[in-house]
Amino acid sequence: MTDFTMNTDADGVATITWDVAAKSMNVMSTEAFGLLSDLVDQALADAAVKGIVITSAKKDFAGGMDLNVIARMRAGGAQAIFDGVMQMHKVLRKIERAGMDPKTLKGAKPIVAALPGTALGIGLELPLSCHRIIAADNPKAKIGLPEIMVGIFPGAGGTTRLSRKLGAMMAAPFLLEGKLSDPKSAKSAGLIDEVVAPEALLARAKEWVLSATDADLVKPWDAKGYKMPGGAPYSAPGFPTFVGASAMVHGKTMGVYPAAKALLAAVYEGSLVPFDVALKIEARHFTSVLMDPSSTAMIRSLFINKEALEKGANRPAAPDQSVKKLGVIGAGMMGAGIAYVSANAGIEVVLIDSTQEAADRGKAHSEGILDKGMKRGKVTAAKKDEVLGRILATTDYAALKGVDLIVEAVFEDPKVKAGVMKQIEAAVDGGTIIASNTSTLPITGLAAATSWPEDFIGIHFFSPVDKMNLVEIIRGRDTKDRAVAKALDFVRQIRKTPIVVNDARFFYANRCIIPYLNEGIRMVAEGVEPALIENAAKLVGMPLGPLQLVDETSIDLGVKIAKATKQAMGSDYPDEAVDKVLFWLADQGRLGRKSKSGFYAYDDKGDRLGLWDGLEARYPLDKAQPSLTDVQHRLLFSQVLEAVRALEEGVLTDIREGDVGAILGWGFAPWSGGPFSWLDIIGAARAVDICRSLTAQFGPRFHAPALLREMAEKGETFYGRFGGERRAA
Ligand code: NAD
Numbered sequence: 001m002t003d004f005t006m007n008t009d010a011d012g013v014a015t016i017t018w019d020v021a022a023k024s025m026n027v028m029s030t031e032a033f034g035l036l037s038d039l040v041d042q043a044l045a046d047a048a049v050k051g052i053v054i055t056s057a058k059k060d061f062a063g064g065m066d067l068n069v070i071a072r073m074r075a076g077g078a079q080a081i082f083d084g085v086m087q088m089h090k091v092l093r094k095i096e097r098a099g100m101d102p103k104t105l106k107g108a109k110p111i112v113a114a115l116p117g118t119a120l121g122i123g124l125e126l127p128l129s130c131h132r133i134i135a136a137d138n139p140k141a142k143i144g145l146p147e148i149m150v151g152i153f154p155g156a157g158g159t160t161r162l163s164r165k166l167g168a169m170m171a172a173p174f175l176l177e178g179k180l181s182d183p184k185s186a187k188s189a190g191l192i193d194e195v196v197a198p199e200a201l202l203a204r205a206k207e208w209v210l211s212a213t214d215a216d217l218v219k220p221w222d223a224k225g226y227k228m229p230g231g232a233p234y235s236a237p238g239f240p241t242f243v244g245a246s247a248m249v250h251g252k253t254m255g256v257y258p259a260a261k262a263l264l265a266a267v268y269e270g271s272l273v274p275f276d277v278a279l280k281i282e283a284r285h286f287t288s289v290l291m292d293p294s295s296t297a298m299i300r301s302l303f304i305n306k307e308a309l310e311k312g313a314n315r316p317a318a319p320d321q322s323v324k325k326l327g328v329i330g331a332g333m334m335g336a337g338i339a340y341v342s343a344n345a346g347i348e349v350v351l352i353d354s355t356q357e358a359a360d361r362g363k364a365h366s367e368g369i370l371d372k373g374m375k376r377g378k379v380t381a382a383k384k385d386e387v388l389g390r391i392l393a394t395t396d397y398a399a400l401k402g403v404d405l406i407v408e409a410v411f412e413d414p415k416v417k418a419g420v421m422k423q424i425e426a427a428v429d430g431g432t433i434i435a436s437n438t439s440t441l442p443i444t445g446l447a448a449a450t451s452w453p454e455d456f457i458g459i460h461f462f463s464p465v466d467k468m469n470l471v472e473i474i475r476g477r478d479t480k481d482r483a484v485a486k487a488l489d490f491v492r493q494i495r496k497t498p499i500v501v502n503d504a505r506f507f508y509a510n511r512c513i514i515p516y517l518n519e520g521i522r523m524v525a526e527g528v529e530p531a532l533i534e535n536a537a538k539l540v541g542m543p544l545g546p547l548q549l550v551d552e553t554s555i556d557l558g559v560k561i562a563k564a565t566k567q568a569m570g571s572d573y574p575d576e577a578v579d580k581v582l583f584w585l586a587d588q589g590r591l592g593r594k595s596k597s598g599f600y601a602y603d604d605k606g607d608r609l610g611l612w613d614g615l616e617a618r619y620p621l622d623k624a625q626p627s628l629t630d631v632q633h634r635l636l637f638s639q640v641l642e643a644v645r646a647l648e649e650g651v652l653t654d655i656r657e658g659d660v661g662a663i664l665g666w667g668f669a670p671w672s673g674g675p676f677s678w679l680d681i682i683g684a685a686r687a688v689d690i691c692r693s694l695t696a697q698f699g700p701r702f703h704a705p706a707l708l709r710e711m712a713e714k715g716e717t718f719y720g721r722f723g724g725e726r727r728a729a
Contacts, residue, residue, distance in 0.1 A: 001031050001032065001251075002019070002021060003018060003020050003021075003026070003029070003031075003032035003035060003036075004016055004017065004018055004019075004032060004035050004036050004039055005017050005019070005341050006039045006042070006043065008046070008048065008049055008338055009206075011050070011206070011210060012048055012049055012050035012051075012726065013049075013050060013051055013052070013057060013206045013209050013210065014043040014049045014051070014052045014053070015044075015052075015053045015054075015202070016036065016040070016043070016052060016053070016054045016055070016114070016180075017055055017056065017057050018054070018055070018057070018058075018061070019057035019058060019064050020050055020055045020096060021026045024058070024060070025058065025059065025060055025063040025118075026056055026058060026060070026062040026063065026064065026123070027062065027063050027064060027066040028062065028064070028065050028066060028069075028122045028123070028126075029066050029069055030069060030084065030452050030479060033087075033088060033091060036091065036126075037094070037475075038325070039092040039096055040052065040091070040094060040111075041094075041345060041539065043109070044094075044098060044099045044109060046488040046579055049109065050109065050110075050209065050210065051109045051110035051111065051112070051210070051212065052098075052109065052110070052111045052112070052209070053111075053112050053113075053114050053202065053205040053206060053209060054111065054112070054113050054126065054127075054130060055113070055114040055115070055116065055201070055202065055205070056115075056116055056117075058116070058117075059115075059116060059117050060118035060119070060123075060141065061115040061116060061117060061118060061119040061123050061127075062114065062118075062119060062120065062121075062122065062123025062126075063118065063121070063123060064121025064122055064123055064146070064147075065121055065122045065156075067150065067299050067303045067304060068304060069299060070152070070290065070299060071296060071304065072174065072407070073290060073379060074290055074291065074296055077291075078220055078287050078288075078291050081286075081287045081290050081291070081489040082284065082287045083285055083315045085155055085156070085283040085286055085287065086279075086280070088157075089155045089156070089157055089279045089280075089283060090300075092125070092126065092129035092156060092157050093129070093157075093276070093279070095111055095126075095130060096112050096128045096130075096131075096219060096222075097222075097587035098110070098131070098217065100217065100218070100387050104213045105214070105218045105222065105223070105714050107214070108214070108218075109217075109219040110131050110132075110208065110209045110212035110216070110217055111130045111131055111209075112130055112131060112132045112133075112134060112205045112208050112209055112548070113126065113127030113130040113132070113133045113134070114134050114135075114136075114201050114202055114204075115127065115133065115134070115136065115141070115143070115183075115201075116135075116136045116138065116141075116198065116201060117136040117138050117140070117141040117190070118140075118141045118142045119135070119137065119141070119142075119143050120142060120143070120144060121145060121146065121147055121154065121158075121179070122156050122158075124143060124144065124145055124158065124191070125145070125154055125156040125157055125158035125161070127192070128157065128158060128161040128162065128165070129161065129166050129214065130513060131216060131219075132192075132194065132208055132212075132216070133193050133194070134191050134192070134193065134194040134195075134196060134201065134204055134208065135183040135186065135187070135194070135195050135201075136183065136195075136196065136197070136198035136201045136203050137183055137184065137185075137195050137196065137197055137198060138182075138183060138198060139184070139231065140182070140496055141182060141183055141184065142180040142181070143180065143181050143182070143183060143186040143191060143192060144174055144178065144179055144181060144186075144191070144356070144568040145162070145175060145178060145179035146178035147178065147259075147299050148175070148176060148177065148178045148179060148259055148263065149178045149302070150295075150299050150302050150303050151257065151258075151259050151294055151295040151297075151298030151299060151302070151671065152259050152286070152295050152298075152299070153175065153259045153260075153262060153266070153285075153286065153289065154175065154238065154263075155283065155286030155289075155290075157279055157282065158175075159175055159263055159266050159267060159270075159282050160266070160267075160270050160275070160278045160279055160282045162174060162175060162191070163175065163222065163228070163267045163270070163271070164221045164226075164271075164275070164278075165190065165220070166189070166191075166228075166229060167228055167229030167230030167231075167238075167239050167241075168228070168230060168233055168238060168242060168245065168267055168271070169230050169241040169245075170189070170190065170229070170230065171267075171530050172241075172245055174189070174191065174248060174269070175263055176245070176248075176260060176263065176264075180230045183195045193317065193550050194208075198320050204612070205459075208526075220542035222275065222472045226446065228271055228454065232271045232272070233267070233268045233271050234268075234271070234272060236421070238271075242264075242268060245264060246264060247338075249261065249264055250704070251306070254540075254541065255539070256539070256540065256541040256669070256671045257541075257671050258288070258289050258292045258294055258295065258671075259289050259295060261389055262285040262286070262288060262289045263285070265280075265285055266281055266282045266285040266286075269281050270282060270307050273651070277627050281333040286463050286526055290686060292436060293680075293681045294671045294672065294673070294681070296673075297659075297672060297673020297674070297677035297680075298670065298671065298673050299679065300659075300662050300673055300677065300719075301656070301663060301673040301674050301677060302660075302663065302670065302673075303657040304661050305388055305496055305659065306664075308367060308656065309497055309498060309499065309656065309657060309660055310435065310492065310497050310498070312393075312488055312501050313654075313656070314488075314653075314654060314657070315484070315485055315488045315489075316481035316484050316506045317481075317484075317722045318481055318482050318485035319483065319492075319526040320489065321433075321485045321486040321489040322489050322490075322493055323342075323347050323350065323405045323486070323489065323490045323493060324347065324404055325347070325348040325350070325402055325403045325404060326339075326342050326347050326348065326349050326350070326403060326404075326405050326406070326407065326426070326490075327347075327349075327350045327352065327400045327405070327406035327407070327428075328342075328349060328350070328351045328352065328362075328406070328407050328409060329352045329353075329406065329407070329408045329409065329410055329420050329424065330352075330353060330408060330409035330410035330411070330437075331351050331352070331353040331358050331359045331361065331362020331363070331365075331393065332353075332358075332362070332409065332410075333408040333463060333464075333467060334351070334437050334461060334463065335351065335362055335407075335409035335410075335437075336351070336362035336363070336365035336366070336401075336468055337365065337461065337464060337465025338437065338461060338465055339351045339362060339363070339365075339366060339371055339391055339405055340365060340387075340391075340465070340466055341465055341466055341494045341496075342490075342493075342494055343366060343387045343388070343390040343391045344366075344387050344494075345493050345494045345495065346390070346493075347390065347493060347494075347535075348390050348392075349390055349391045349392065350392050350394065350399045350400055350403060351391055351393045351394070352390065352395060352397065352399070352400070353393075353395065354395065355395060356393070356394070356395050358526075359393035359394055359395060359560055360393050362393060363388070363391050363393040366386060366387060366388060366391060367384075369466055370383070370388070371384070373414050378623040380491065381435060388581060391657050392435045395729070397423050397424065397426070397427040398423065398427055398670050400428050401427065401428070403428065403432060404432060404433070404486075405432070405433050405434075405435065405486055405487075405490055406424055406428070406432060406433070406434045406435065406607055407435045407436075407437055407459055408420055408424075408434065408435065408436045408437065409437040412440060412441065414437065414439060414445065414446065414449075415440055417436065417438070417441070417446055417584055418446075418449035421434070421446075421449045421450045422449075424449065425451055430451075430452055431452075431455065432455070433455050433456075433457065433483045433486045433487070434450060434452075434455060434456050435456070435457045435458065435459040435483075435487060436457075436458055436459070437458075437459060437460060437461055439460060439510060440505075440506060440510070440564065441555050441562060442476075442503055442504070442505065442574035443456070443458040443474045443475070443476035443479070443503045444474075444476040444477040444478070444503050447476045447477075447478060447479070453476065453477075453478040453479070454479065454483070454579035455480065455482070455483050456476055456478070456479060456481075456483065457472065457473065457474065457476065457479050457483040457484065457486075457487050458472070458474030458475075458476070458507065459471060459472075459473055459474075459487050459490070459491075460472040460473070460474060460479050460507060461510075461550070462509070462665060464589075468662055468664070468665075469496050469497050469664050470496065470497055470498075470499065470660075470664035470665040471491045471496045471497070471498050471499075472498075472501060472508060472509055472661065472665065473487045473491070473498050473499065473500045473501070474487065474500075474501055474502070474503055474507050475500065475501070475502050475503060476503050477503060484500060487500075488500070497660060498728055499654075499657035499658075499660065499661040500653075500654075500657065501646075501651050501652055501653070501657070502597070502650055502651050502652075502653065503651075504646070504649065504651045505565075505568070505592055506549050506660055507651070508643075508646050508651060508652055508657075508658070508665075508705070509661055509662070509666055510666035511642055511646060511651070512639045512640075512642040512643050512646070512662065512666065512668075512675070513549075513639070513665075513666040514561070515638040515641075516542075516546055516549075516635060516638050516639045516641060516666075517549060517550050517558070517703070518575055518578045518633065518638070519546065519634050519635055519638040520533050520534075520537070520545065520546025520547050520550070521547070521550065521578045521581050521582060522575075522577055522578050523631065523634070524547070524581055524599075524615060524619055525577050525578070525580065525581050525619055526619075526622065527619055527620055527621050527622030528606070528615075528621075528622065528625065528626060528631065529621055529625055530547060530599065530611045530615055531611055532626075532628070532631055533545060533546065533547060533631060533635075534546070534547055534548060534611070535633060536631035536632045537632075538629050539632070539672065540632045540635065540636060540669055540670070540692050541627065541669030541671045542635070542667060542669055543667040544667070546635065547600070548599070548608075549598050550582075550592065550598070550599060550621075551590070551592035551593050551598035551608075552592065552593055554591055554592040554593075554594055555582060555586050555590060555591045555592045555598055556591050556592075558582050558586075559579075559582055559583060559586045561577050562575065562578070562582060562583075566579075570699065574701060583617070585598060585599070590612075591638075593606060593608075597612070598612070599611065599612060599615065600612055601613075615679060625690065633690055633694060634694065634698065634702075636669070636678070637687075637691065637694055638701070638702075639662075639668060640675040640678060640679055640687075641678075641691070641701075641702065641704070641708075643658050643662065643675040643676065644675075644676075644679070644707060644708050645705050646658070647676075647707065648705050648706065648707045654722075655676040655719070655722050658674060658675060658676050659673055659675065659677050660674065661672025661674075662674045662675050676718040676719070677718075677719070679708070679718060680717040680718050680720075682718055683712075683717075684708055684711040684712040684715075684716060684717070685712040685715070687708060687712070688704045688708055688709055688712040689706070691703065691704035691708070692704070
């Protein structure tokens, strides 16, 4: 174990250098923490050492705790987690006190954290325990505590130290929202103490060590008469902050994220007691969060599995297929977005539409995004020119010569798409991979219009392309591995998260989200209070209620999809009740947000006012309203049963993709880790029971799939049975 090494120079300054072998970013492991502790002991015990600088040999300081370690910690049970966390507190407290006499508060050895770049999670909690934090002026560096984003909270003293350092109100954005800052902003916020030129970092750290006085080494909370900045939460000045923070957290999380609540409790309760007791309280809350299945599921899906998919967990073996030059056909909403994200990632783009005006409009979309970036100081004029310089907007298919991937994003009409295929084939060499961004048309059918179906694939982006990180890659019946590898390499280049699914109606994401929307609409028709439907969805962690989501995606799109689905399914079509509501709204020109009228009423600016009261006039409320849980079960099961069916039918071949795709693609309750994680949390047997009851009340769409029933009988979980690995298709 060589994650930390120590060298002491002639002036008596010991430098502890963090450098995890074979990793581009330092991450902390339990063993490394032990090693750090030993080195600090040695330095404190060595009379020749005057002080310590803790730094990194890499361009960054640290990315945080190895989340795989956190995921494993849970296996040891609550006591093991608590003991492990208390051990970390002991080490960090040792650094903080650094041999100080507790009575006189004198005699400590100065310890400085010198951060060359990014410092996240434990990578900031460790510096927070040092006497001074000096960072290199590196505008790309990110400093902060992002734990809340993966369902936990800073549990190595970061919560207690930061709230005592800045006060509850000022610490709130960093703790509760995981806000990250560059070094200069971190300094102005009081997160760190000093920013220096990168080349001066170590010299300045050493200088501080050698000049520090006893008073510099006493943390405010260890000094007599310490008061929390802004007032303790129970005091008159601090109280409103806390009431506000609780309300804000509840408003944002709807109470479904255990970490946010636990964090607030740790800060509040911690502020009532001395610092060391506060650390213990933080450790107890942290343990309870780690023991909550939600945090395990969130870490697994949002960190471990998301990263595995981005790194190509399901990439077929094939030589590097990175895209050098991309063709995009159709410069509308989607094509323009695809052109932007690609050019922004350094790929040359030929953007084709049927008129020069439409192609130019598509390119102007990139200009608009870059201009906004410039206004916010995120994009330079040179960068804007560079990105726009990579996009050629034209009507001329001959410009496609030399492209190695084409993404088609023209109208959702098989005839138009088939016509485009012919034009593409006439312009490019055989072997060029062609992809369609269709959201509803089966890939195998579209491939039939090409001469090389083995090189044809679906690459399904979500709108808006520059914001949505999921890309669904669809293998047609004849698609060969090279095309899949190409699509995956392209998605990696544009830094999005891919899932790979097999061809079927609506693929995966739309297949699951449509039943959710339909269930919401169906309840309106039944006379369920619309506010109950919307709030039930939000209270179970869905970012938008189904009715709001239909308004956002537009009611006419819903009508179009309903008509096409009915035509394809014939007499098996199950959604007549839903269509009545949708068609009625569309007939009145209520098309959703874009027409400033839909399930909701809007003001002239298009801001949502509230649910439209005309709904109730047409669909009077039933006297007996269902319980909140019943509505939530209908909304959740309509999605998760579709996910299970997609797995059962081999459309999905990896439950990791099912979970990550659900959260990134349509915002499926992130606290749950995704549909399969949620089913594992409630258990297959309970899920089957609920299905039985829903089927009896609402019909066969809630019938438990055979796979779920079999798992209930055998007492299996999805992650137990499928092991989180790819399943043979
Ligand atoms: P859009 O109407 O905004 O854009 C389509 C563009 O294609 C238009 O600019 C049009 O001029 C151009 N076009 C039409 N026929 C052409 C031809 N023969 N040659 C060249 N250009 C032609 O549509 P959109 O929303 O960008 O959707 C495009 C595709 O992406 C569709 O297949 C759609 O299903 C799919 N999609 C849409 C969304 C979404 O949210 N809008 C999401 C995922 C996928």
